[in-house]
Amino acid sequence: MWKAILSPDFFGTILRSATPILFATLAASIAAKSGITNMALEGIMLFSALFGVIFSSFTHSAGLGLLLTVIVGGLIGAILAFFVLNLKTDEILAAIAINLTATGGTVLLLLAYSGDRGVSSSVRSVSAPNITIPLIEKIPFIGQILSGQNVLTWLSLLAVLVMHLFLYKTPLGLSIRSVGENKDAAESVGINSRKVQYIALIISGALAAMGGFYLSGGYMNMFTKDMSGGRGFIALAASSMGGNTPVGGFFVSLLFGLAQALANVMQLTAVMPYEIILMVPYLTTLIGLGVYYYSQKKKKERLSGK
Amino acid sequence: MNNAKRFNALRTVLSVLIALAISFVIIFMVSEQPVEAIKYLLVGPLTSKRNMxxxxxxxxxxxxxxxxxxxxxxxxxxxxxxxxxxxxxxxxxxxxxxxxxxxxxxxxxxxxxxxxxxxxxxxxxxxxxxxxxxxxxxxxxxxxxxxxxxxxxxxxxxxxxxxxxxxxxxxxxxxxxxxxxxxxxxxxxxxxxxxxxxxxxxxxxxxxxxxxxxxxxxxxxxxxxxxxxxxxxxxxxxxxxxxxxxxxxxxxxxxxxxxxxxxxxxxxxxxxxxxxxxxxxxxxxxxxxxxxxxxxxxxxxxxxxxxxxVTLEIVQITQGIIILLVVAEQFLSRYKHKLIAKEAKAALKEEEAA
Incomplete structure (x- = not known):
């Protein structure tokens, strides 16, 4: 078993399984930074997984397919923003409504588009390619891990960096964070909080859409019913555990990838019943959440001199 | 208060109707026998003891x-x-x-x-x-x-x-x-x-x-x-x-x-x-x-x-739309405002008369 765990393949699996969660975690954190819990990530990912297949088969191009999917993701983010900000809908209930619509809507749309029930078996979609970068490939071990990863995995790593710079080094990032910290204070210095939250939710939707596209056009090469499988929810937990920062979220996503990869290896070696291993990521988050919040609470108490 | 309650009930009913209407439109778009489908959806449960x-x-x-x-x-x-x-x-x-x-x-x-x-x-x-x-x-x-x-x-x-x-x-x-x-x-x-x-x-x-x-x-x-x-x-x-x-x-x-x-x-x-x-x-x-x-x-x-x-999943869309409309506080808020204003005016008049 140890041999399997220490192989570059194993680390590659971690990255592969972490990719969709990482995208969704970044999506959760930008929404959270603007002060909104985006629980609709699950539904947006599911919709995007389907639209990824439809658009890439329609345009015969993974790139165009991804672009269109990301636009749809942003659009769903905007719809969520419209209901939450304009119509004053409870953000959790609005998200639940979007998730429900996604569960039914994807099956219905797939049936209408191709006549397939639940699995897009008759659609010829185009998956995002795996790429190897010549120089990095030569680095021992690390090169083996990174080479041949999907282009979207690379993109997700890049997105961590871009999101970090965006949130902490640009004026718009500052606006987003200040609206999330204190809406009224931000308004008082002339920030249009509604506009800022709209932008944050649109970006959040677009990021989740990349995660969704990866599910059906990278991780797998077709759409199956309910394929987001709770990753949007995991992302909320991961983001929260990572303090809603892109870098923190990145490490927690890797933890999820690790648990998934471990589950794969242990399933083969049968040390434990696999149902127990499948529990590991959720149990890890649950404990992680408790520990993280507890330490935050203690820190606050210390600072306030209690 | 009475008017506000009536308004809530009205809004819920209206939300349901709008959601059903949207679902019918979707059925018309995806189905080749839309009238049949809508008929089964609406009255199907009443057709037999087993269905009820x-x-x-x-x-x-x-x-x-x-x-x-x-x-x-x-x-x-x-x-x-x-x-x-x-x-x-x-x-x-x-x-x-x-x-x-x-x-x-x-x-x-x-x-x-x-x-x-x-x-x-x-x-x-x-x-x-x-x-x-x-x-x-x-x-x-x-x-x-x-x-x-x-x-x-x-x-x-x-x-x-x-x-x-x-x-x-x-x-x-x-x-x-x-x-x-x-x-x-x-x-x-x-x-x-x-x-x-x-x-x-x-x-x-x-x-x-x-x-x-x-x-x-x-x-x-x-x-x-x-x-x-x-x-x-x-x-x-x-x-x-x-x-x-x-x-x-x-x-x-x-x-x-x-x-x-x-x-x-x-x-x-x-x-x-x-x-x-x-x-x-x-x-x-x-x-x-x-x-x-x-x-x-x-x-x-x-x-x-x-x-x-038509697949079963259409219901999930109907449900999603119903939730969205029922909890959208600003949905029909102008009408609600009018209702409340009317009630307040009526109350004022009564007070004046007394």
Whole structure:
């Protein structure tokens, strides 16, 4: 078993399984930074997984397919923003409504588009390619891990960096964070909080859409019913555990990838019943959440001199 | 107040109608026999005794989880573990029902265990929130998956019948709930469900602790300063809500629908409960009506899916739209404003006259 765990393949699996969660975690954190819990990530990912297949088969191009999917993701983010900000809908209930619509809507749309029930078996979609970068490939071990990863995995790593710079080094990032910290204070210095939250939710939707596209056009090469499988929810937990920062979220996503990869290896070696291993990521988050919040609470108490 | 209530009812009805209208448009777009499909959707459940029975029978789990979520949400705790509580409730009830065959005692024991396990289950996110301030919504989402995989583990390793695939040993006849009407599967659970809804109403709206709970839900700070123990309120509401959801899982398991425990995925009643809770405005008394509506819609949809080319999933879209419109506070707000202004003017006139 140890041999399997220490192989570059194993680390590659971690990255592969972490990719969709990482995208969704970044999506959760930008929404959270603007002060909104985006629980609709699950539904947006599911919709995007389907639209990824439809658009890439329609345009015969993974790139165009991804672009269109990301636009749809942003659009769903905007719809969520419209209901939450304009119509004053409870953000959790609005998200639940979007998730429900996604569960039914994807099956219905797939049936209408191709006549397939639940699995897009008759659609010829185009998956995002795996790429190897010549120089990095030569680095021992690390090169083996990174080479041949999907282009979207690379993109997700890049997105961590871009999101970090965006949130902490640009004026718009500052606006987003200040609206999330204190809406009224931000308004008082002339920030249009509604506009800022709209932008944050649109970006959040677009990021989740990349995660969704990866599910059906990278991780797998077709759409199956309910394929987001709770990753949007995991992302909320991961983001929260990572303090809603892109870098923190990145490490927690890797933890999820690790648990998934471990589950794969242990399933083969049968040390434990696999149902127990499948529990590991959720149990890890649950404990992680408790520990993280507890330490935050203690820190606050210390600072306030209690 | 009267006008505001009437407005709420009107808005709910209007939301439902708009959602149905949108669904009809979708049916017209995707189906080659749209009129047939809509006919089956709307009147299908009334066409036979068995279909009507199906409506009643599918109301039962919805009333349970709906009431449970009403109690949990009334304290403003967005605890989404009702889904998992239902699952473990069904699991434990089947464990008991497989091993006990005493008449009357066996179902009561199974249901009691289901309730207790459900209560403990939903209390976990609540206890985490109290001790560590971890967000109950996120932790409850995670814990649902633990319930699912634990159920799968039990099914495959402990209660699984080696002769059946992905099913437990048979539940004993003595522990099943009796059928009420011949020719249907409507069972004793409907009586328990309605009793639970009424008790839930009495608890939330007619007792001191229920009042404290709702006050905490409305304004936690205010409740704190009025001397209400928030910790107590959170714990009681989550324990009770989980008990009801777990009980619902148990009742569903002991119903004539199942002979063995076969749940290998989450059934979604916890999410449905949120629709029920939204439609009934967090009042358990209205949950049977909301459940009737949803059950009717679903039974109609499954008849439609069997007879025509429209899939069952269209209902999920209808449900999504209904939630969005019902909870969109600004939807029809201008009309509401007018109504309130009219009422105020009338009150002023009366005052002048007096």
């Amino acid at each position: 029975g199906n409506v009643i029978e599918s109301m039962i789990p919805l009333i349970f989880t709906g009431t449970g979520v009403c109690i949990m949400f009334s304290a403003n705790q967005i605890n989404l573990s009702g889904e998992g509580a239902f699952h473990v409730g069904g699991l434990i009830a089947s464990c008991v029902a497989i091993n006990m065959s005493a008449r009357v005692v066996s179902p009561i024991a199974a249901l009691f265990c289901a309730g207790i396990v459900g209560a403990v289950f939903t209390a976990i996110p609540a206890v985490m929130k109290i001790t560590t301030t971890a967000d109950e919504m996120v932790s409850s989402l995670m814990i649902n998956y633990l319930a699912l995989y634990f159920g799968n583990y039990m099914l495959n390793n402990v209660i699984g019948d080696p002769k059946a695939s992905a099913a437990s040993y048979k539940l004993t006849e003595a522990s099943k709930l009796p059928v009420l009407f011949d020719g249907t599967r409507v069972h004793f659970g409907i009586i328990i469900a309605i009793a639970v809804a009424i008790l839930g109403y009495i608890f939330l709206y007619r007792t001191k602790i229920g009042y404290e709970l709702r006050l905490t839900g409305e304004n936690e700070e205010f409740a704190k300063y009025s001397g209400i123990s928030i910790v107590k309120v959170i714990l009681i509401s989550q324990l009770l809500g989980g008990f009801v959801a777990g009980l619902g899982g148990g009742v569903e398991m002991l119903s004539p629908i199942y002979a063995r425990f076969t749940w290998t995925s989450l059934l979604g009643y916890g999410w449905d409960a949120i629709i029920i809770c939204t439609l009934s405005k967090k009042n358990p008394l209205y949950t049977p009506f909301a459940a009737l509506f949803l059950a009717y819609l679903r039974t109609g949809a499954s008849i439609m899916a069997r007879r025509t080319d």
